Amino acid sequence: MKPRIIQGLVVLAWGIQADLIWFALPMAATLEARYFLNRRWALTKQDFYRVADLTSVAMVGMIIFLFLNARSYHFITTLFQWLPILFFPLVIVFAYSTTEKMTLDVLFYSLRRQKEPVQQSWDMDYLFLGLCVLATGFNTDDRSLFFPLAAIAILWSLFPLRSTRYRAGIWILVVSITFLVAGFTHQMIREAHLAVKAKTEQWIAAWIMQRTDPLKTRTALGKVGRLKLSDSILFRIKPIGGQGFPSLLVEASYDHPSTGASMEWAVWETNFTSVPHEDDFTWRFADASPGETAAKIYLEFNRERSLVPVPASLSEIHDLPALEVKLSKYGAIQGSGMVPSPSFEIKYSLGNQLYGPPGEIDLYLDEKHEALLSRIVKRANYPARHSIAFIQNFFSDFKYSLFQETVNEANPLEDFLYSRRAGHCEYFASATTLLLRQMGVPSRYVVGYSVHEYNEALGMYIVRQRHAHAWAIAHVGGEWLVVDTTPGVWLAEEDANANLLQPIFDFFANYSFMFQLWWNEQKIEDYKFELYIIGGILALILIWRIATSEQVIISREGNEESRSWLPGKESPFFKIVAYLSDEGLKRDRGEVLRHWLIRIQKPELLPLLGIHNRWRFDPRGVSANEKLALNEQVDHWILGQVDQGPQEN
Amino acid sequence: MTSDQPDIYPSRECALLTQLKDNIETVIQCNNEGIKWLLTAFVAGGHVLLEDVPGTGKTTLAKSLAGSISAEFKRIQFTPDLLPSDILGVSVFDQHSQDFRFRPGPIFTQILLADEINRASPRTQSALLEAMAENQVSVEGDRIEMDEWFFVIATQNPVEFHGTYPLPEAQMDRFAMRFKLGYVSREQEVQILDSQRYEHPITRLKPCTNLEDLRSIRNAARNIRISDELKHYIVDLVGATRAYPGIQMGASPRAGIAMMKCSQALALIEGQEFVTPDIIQELAIPIIAHRLVLDPESQYSGTDSAECIMNIMQDIPVPA
Secondary structure (H helix, E strand, C coil), X not given: CCCCCHHHHHHHHHHHHCCCHHHHHHHHHHHHHXXXXXXXXXXXXXXHHHHHHHHHHHHHHHHHHHHHHHCCCCHHHHHHHXXXXXXXXXXXXXXXXXXXXXEHHHCCHHHHCCCCCCCCEECHHHHHHHHHHHHHHCCCCCHHHHHHHHHHHHHHHHHHHCCCCCCHHHHHHHHHHHHHHHHHHHHHHHHHHHHHHHHHHHHHHHHHCCCCCCCEEECXXXXXXXXXXXXXXXXXXXXXXXXCCCCEEEEEEECEECCCCCCEEECCCCCEEECCECCCCEEECCCCCCXXXXXXXXXCCCCCCCECCECCCEEEEECXXXXXXXXXXXXXXXXXXXXXXXXXXXXXXXCXXXXXXXXXXXXXXXXXXHHHHCCCXXXXXXXXXXXXXXXXXXXXXXXXXXXXXXXXXXXXXXXXXXXXXXXXXXXXXXXXHHHHHHCCCCEEEEEEEECXXXXXXXXXXXXXXXXXXXXXXXXXXXXXXXXXXXXXXHHHHHHHCCCCCHHHHHHHHHHHHHHHHHHHHCCHHHHHHHHHHHHHHXXXXXXXXXXXXXXXXXXXXCCCCCCCCCCCCCCCHHHHHHHHHHCCCXXXXXXXXXXXXXXXXXXXXHHHHHHHHHHHHCCCCCCHHHHHHHHHHHHHHHHHHHHHHHHHC | CHXXXXXXXXXXXXXXXXXXXXHHHCCCCCCCCHHHHHHHHHHHCCEEEEECCCCCCHHHHHHHHHHHCCCCEEEEECCCCCCHHHHHEEXXXXXXXXXXXXXXXXXXXXXXXXXCHHHCCHHHHHHHHHHHHHCEEEECCEEEECCCCCEEEEEECCCCCCCCCCCCHHHHHCEEEEECCCCCCHHHHXXXXXXXXXXXXXXXXXXXXXXXXXXXXXXXXXXXXXXXXHXXXXXXXXXHCCCCCCEEEXXXXXXXXXXXXXXXXXXXHCCCCECCHHHHHHHHHHHHHHHCEECHHHHHCCCCHHHHHHHHHHHCCCCC
């Protein structure tokens, strides 16, 4: 019982779903055409072995090719989608041979070595049907079609094989119920999966990244308890030519303090301007200068429309995989359309400033803050340099603390300045920015990262989430100066807070990163030599397999009924049979060769028949030497007959 | 026949069988393959039905086989008034032990000659049935195992119809083979007269093998190789009888099993290590013919089952 029609339909469905319709059409046609053709190939097991070997070689080649080209696990999807094409030669050879079923040793080389013949056999057509359904399932775009398709294919192909004990209606009913239950369960599992996935994504996003908004930032001022940031690595920086790198990376700056209880900073001007780019890969922020230093930044995580962390003295971004790069007046750089795990090169030189010029808003203070700060210094315009020195001196006896106990909820800043005199960087940066304004210096609140952890093995700086930092900048003498009043011990305290197991995590993270780096730099062209070697070895194996196996003559016999494979069909004795038949000494259908030879009085052929019979009917077969000997004797006999022929006639 | 035999026997078992055949031939002459086929069935462990007119040596053949292998031999003459207990045995009251004691009947032997089996009533015939099929007998609710060498040679006379009960199909199926011995040639018959001038040669018959050797012969037969293709051929032959015009009931799968086992045994006797198609063709008629039930039309038109099988063998392409 063969799965007629449905096999072709499933192949077509696979072609449509996998976008390989031009392969699928001839495949389906060839498969279905055999029901209209009577001719079959009488192939031996060796032939099937040969085709199976070819399939394996093609498969290995394909895996290598896809692996080198696809560069991600997605190559598995492609591989599965191409499986029907890979297996097609084997399937078609079975379809057009006299062999009904394939024994497992065709597929598994190890089984061919066994002494006992392999008994388990599969119907290649059903196997291929399943394979096509599987390959169709690997199309992720159009799921709605797959389930009904698979159900119909299974129903149709199993229908002829059902138990005849029950009526067909009952069988269809039971199978349909099974499919409905399966479909329902499948849908439930999928929905549960999606729900868990969404939750996990949310949770991971919250854990790994606190999003930095270029327009406003909410500080942790006024929160109670220990502030704890994770150790996860956000990005790595490789300085090019030397080890030095600016100690602070800017993500964004803010100029507008909120008046609410919890401190919030926002920007006054929200517009971004597009950065002109010289070519497709280079964006210029400042004119090139001889003192430019270069570095490469590898972002571990991607955020959509993410802010690009850069040093404030940036002059150029190169190779950023983004469609457009925008810059705000506050030094925030936005890249749109960025790919995951991007890496890019930057250039920076000391004279440059990303921040736009100061305005009125950089001096703005609301009454509440002014009143609060008046207890330190009256609002007035002091000389800028003096003001900075004053402020740094003012904070010199403050302590760094990640832990906040009792807090004046109404005004955490007051609490910080006058009673606790301890806090984390956001307190210091906020207070410093406001205090600078109180003293008449235009200032902004900046968030970014501190760059200080250098990894010798990688030759790179590692920036973790807990390296996130905030500080103030003051506009003095036409340029923005960093005023970081956070006590210098903050780095040491943050690092002391690190997870004990962090070195182990880092070890794996760094090595996977290094592998990723190495892998991204590989190109298939670089491996031509290796590929040739692998291909050469595979070809040699194939040649060796062919050379060591026996020579086979594929006989085209019009066998109406297909039988299991026939050993010894290639026996040279058939040449004698054909020769004698041509001579008019025809054998009857039901006449065994021995009786025939006796009838036509060719008893000299009986010894040859003995070897032939052993070849054909002894499951143990004959040795290669005996085959050669029989071949020779047969040729010898026929030659002798041909020589005699003319004389007799 | 002797000129066909190879000088070097492929195996010891083959040599033993040839010896056995020669030994039997010192007693009985046979113009066809009767002795060979009898040995084939015996090696394959199947029972034989000899169908022939009286006086062709059926009993002598059975006796000489038993004598040649030093096996226990018994003979039952089937008559219309024979009862199952006459075959299986009966429990008699023992005065000494005050208990019933089972006295085994003639069926408890190694080689049993069931002479003129179609003369007994079906009830008695069927007493043989269980013993032949399952090598066991149920007497008074007890199960008694038969000897492992239990071998039935039944004879029947195909000429007479009066006062006979033709064997039921089920029982026919239990015989592995049925064949005729036939009349011997003129020269052979003269030779028979010569050899029996003073005494019957069976009195001089000496056993030439023992049961231990026979066991190894049976094992060797089981190890004769047979290819899948030939198994298919056997199944095709047997299967064709079920759809052949003129045949009411074809041969059972048991016929196929018998075909395989007997062709293995015959291959061993012929000195081959594997089965060839000519061996299968040789055994087709003795193994399949008696299992067929012909249509009344073909019966009366003179067709017999052997002819049907000849036609089938002509129709089905033989593996070459």
